[in-house]
Amino acid sequence: MTLLEVQGLTASYGASQALFGVDLSVDEGEVVALMGRNGMGKTTTVKSICRMIPSEGRLTFAGRDLHAMPSHRAARAGIGLVPEGRRCFAGLSVAENLTAAARPGPWSMDRVHALFPRLAERAGQRAASLSGGEQQMLAIGRALMTNPRLLILDEATEGLAPVVRAEIWAAIHTVRQETGMAILLVDKSLKELSRIADRAVILARGRTVWAGAMTALSPEITQRHVGV
Numbered sequence: 114m115t116l117l118e119v120q121g122l123t124a125s126y127g128a129s130q131a132l133f134g135v136d137l138s139v140d141e142g143e144v145v146a147l148m149g150r151n152g153m154g155k156t157t158t159v160k161s162i163c164r165m166i167p168s169e170g171r172l173t174f175a176g177r178d179l180h181a182m183p184s185h186r187a188a189r190a191g192i193g194l195v196p197e198g199r200r201c202f203a204g205l206s207v208a209e210n211l212t213a214a215a216r217p218g219p220w221s222m223d224r225v226h227a228l229f230p231r232l233a234e235r236a237g238q239r240a241a242s243l244s245g246g247e248q249q250m251l252a253i254g255r256a257l258m259t260n261p262r263l264l265i266l267d268e269a270t271e272g273l274a275p276v277v278r279a280e281i282w283a284a285i286h287t288v289r290q291e292t293g294m295a296i297l298l299v300d301k302s303l304k305e306l307s308r309i310a311d312r313a314v315i316l317a318r319g320r321t322v323w324a325g326a327m328t329a330l331s332p333e334i335t336q337r338h339v340g341v
């Protein structure tokens with residue numbers, strides 16, 4: 114079943130248009146990679162889906178029109194976002210960050226602690242005192258605590274040391290294997306994306322220019338649109 118459906122999505126920052134027609138969909142249980150070079154509209158697409166910025170076009174989640182809802186309702190429709198730049202409540206403790214996000218479902222504090230033991234060890238510490246990697250774990254933990262039907266990760270491994278990256282990727286694999294959660298991933302690592310994603314959607318200049326099975330993504334297409 115289609116969980117997220119985006120068609121002809123457009124969005125602007127003031128007078129400057131950033132999206133000109135993004136098409137993408139995520140099925141229940143599916144992992145989709147959203148790819149493209151810097152500045153091509155990936156984060157803007159994510160923000161539009163989460164109703165953090167105004168957009169137009171078709172935007173439905175579990176059959177409901179997200180554009181028809183007030184934006185705060187859309188945030189609770191079942192989309193868990195791990196935003197670019199991993200924003201947590203710096204003054205709150207790790208545990209407080211997690212409980213503030215909690216909504217009923219299979220993901221509880223214990224389960225998040227099992228996924229990221231480091232968060233259990235640092236439960237009483239202020240989020241501001243965590244390392245970059247630990248803050249990213251907390252941002253993922255917070256999103257999971259909302260028990261979303263779709264988890265969106267925007268550059269979750271950006272700027273992290275290789276061993277921490279590996280830990281984050283392992284956790285994403287665990288989330289997928291254990292709960293079959295639908296995931297939309299923005300990341301620069303083609304290698305990691307090809308290990309986990311079922312499909313890829315590529316953006317260039319604010320438009321979808323390619324979509325298909327991850328296994329159908331040829332070196333020519335990645336070279337042209339992703340630049341590796």
Ligand code: ATP
Pocket residue numbers: 126129131149150151152153154155156157158
């Ligand atoms: P990156 O990987 O660099 O984050 P991206 O694919 O996520 O790239 P976006 O951040 O969505 O790209 O940017 C798409 C376009 O919108 C770019 O031209 C960018 O300069 C512009 N843009 C992004 N954020 C803003 C903003 N707050 N105000 C004005 N323009 C913006």
